[in-house]
Amino acid sequence: MMHALADAVDPDQLNSADEMEERLREIGATRYHSLHPFHTLLHSGKLSKGQVQAWALNRYYYQSSIPIKDAIVISRFRDRDIRREWRHRLDDHDGSDGRDGEDGQEGGIERWLKLTDGLGLSRDLVTSTARILPITRFAVDAYVAFVRERSPLEAVASSLTELFAPGIHRQRIDGMLAHYDFIHPEIMTYFRTRLHQAPRDADFALRFVRARARTPEDRAAVCEALVFKTNVLWAQLDGLHHAYVTGQVPPGAFVPEET
Secondary structure, eight states, X not given: XXXXXXXXXXXXXXXXXXXXXXXXXHHHHHHSGGGSHHHHHXXXXXXXXXXXXXXXXXXXXXXXXXXXXXXXXHHTOXXXXXXXXXXXXXXXXHOBOOGGGOOOBOOHHHHHHHXXXXXXXXXXXXXXXXXXXXXXXXXHXXXXXXXXXXXHHHHHHGGGGGGXXXXXXXXXXXXXXXXXXXXXXXXXXXXXXXXXXXXXXXXHHHHHHHHHOOSHHHHHHHHHHHHXXXXXXXXXXXXXXXXXXXXXXXXXXXXXXXX
């Protein structure tokens, strides 16, 4: 049974794949977390080093959960072509170890740890995730649960925020390098790599939902899945802003030495 999300989309307005794609792009244009005030502060150099540390520390929980989410997506499909297509995402984030004679490659999680290293955070602190905000954990865990519990179509559709990711990665690279003397190019490799990985992944997911969402109700479910994912990303920034901009850090969460 399909369970409606709070931000329901009217199926009567989704009579074709083109109408669905138009709605998806409208959702991205109006709800993607690049619009959040915290990101405006981050990219314009208005945060202290401690506040940037808090962002990177909390974001690690999301980054490290992405391959878990992707492994669940793979498990939802009996079609091996789909599993094979989705599988490269695991290497993109976890890295590969050079098995079967191939060269090993550094993954996105290791690249994110280079960012937190460069910001002066200990790896033990970051990888333990013990000091992240409660809302970070709740939001990310809700995303993992979503891809496990909802339909395979909705699980794939929830990844469509990647359609809009290159723009925010460019903002991070340009803005953070320009405005923070503690940010150096060598610790920004995660974002540079995602500039070409995210469009590839988004192209496949978009082709998939266009082909598999055959009814207006299916297309509405695809759009609602994207709304859900934008809410997951937005909620994380709400938590960061409340804790580290307005100063309401919850008990047990990371407290920067520099604020």
